[in-house]
Amino acid sequence: MPNTAHIYVPTLASEQLDTGLCHGRWGWRSSALERGGALQAAQTLEPGDYLVFGHRGPNSRVKPGGWSDATLQRVVVAQLTAALFTEQTPIWHDDTYPERIGLRLIADLGELSGPDLGSRAMESLRLSANKRGVPVVTPGAEVMGHLVVGISADSADRAEPGDGALSYVLRGVLSRRNASVLRKRMLGDSTSTCAFCGRTLPNSLLSVIHITPLHSLSTEDQAGVDNCTVACNLGCEQLFRRGYVTVDAEGIVTAGPSSRETPDVHQAVGAISGRLVAGFTARSAPFFASHRDLNTF
Known part of the structure; x- marks a missing residue:
């Protein structure tokens, strides 16, 4: 049965947390672990x-x-991939933090309250905060079981802490929670803009979609915003999902191989071809490239 480590990250260390998640590492100063x-x-x-x-x-x-x-x-759930080791390779801009562990991100859950996490987890995080962010370890996966029950809206997803299927259930529940957090992060209060056609629409007519299908990605990539874009339900979402349009290395919407399947499809593709996809960045570019590869035939 896996154990659970609780690590508090102070307010001013938001960038360090993002950097660590990006590199699959977390670290501490040697002096912090000496106490x-x-x-x-x-x-x-x-x-x-x-x-x-x-x-x-x-x-x-x-x-x-x-x-x-x-x-x-902000609450982030990850899983350990490498036990404690010492490494001097620069990762964070402010310090080395040589005492490191390897991790893979499961879900970035956004804001959570005590009842969601449970009193045991909250007390462990409080203790970590008072101890310079060192890990406070609780035996077993009781905290994970509580988290599943606490944020799951579907009783069928609930699992007892000792359930052998806990890891599978946890990933399913947290993936749905993560999707909800991503949608809130990427959309405005009531209206937002389609990244492809540029129309401003009610959020009910917009979807936050994965650029590269999740089954093609590692867990870390699945959970982040870099693999997400906003597409409208008035045509752009399906044109992109089905490969009628792709996005080139410069972020420009480009007609896909099937774009001339019918005259009406060709017209719909032509209406958005040549536009710069809103929010295109160097971090999202690899996901668009993967989408192109999957839809080149």
Whole structure:
């Protein structure tokens, strides 16, 4: 049974968290692990253990249990891929953090409150906050089981902490939660703009879609915004999903191989061809390239 490590990330370390997730690494200063058995706790972590990162919580200098109803502005769930090791390769801009673990992202859950995570997880994160962000480890996956039940709207997705299928259930539930968080992050309050045609529409007529299908990607890539774009339900979503249009290396909408299947398809493709996709970046470019490869035949 995997264990669960809780790691608090302070408010000013938002960039460090994103950098660590991007590189599949987390690290601590050696001095941080020298106190209060922190090194021994970190050394107990093994591949397959769960990691819960809590970011931007309230004042942690409160009595035990004082975070039971608190809210964390960001909660990230990951899984350990490499046990504690020492590495000097530069990753973060502010410090080396040589005492490192490897990780893969499962889901970036956004804001969560104490009842969602459970009192045990919140207390562990509070303790981590008071100990310079060192890992606070709880045995077993009880916290993960509570998280599944806490954020799942479908009782069929619920699993007991000891259930052998917990990892599978956890990924399914958190993937849906992650999709909801991504939609809120990428769309405005009531209206947003289609990245392909540029029309401003009610959010009900827009979808946040994956550029490259999830089955073709690692878990880390599935969870991030770089593999997502906004497409309208008035035609652009299906034109892109089905490869009638692709996006070139410069971010320009380009007619796909099937674009002349019928005159009406050709007309619809022509209406958006040549446009620069909104939000195209160097980080999203590889996903658009993968989409092109999958739809070149």
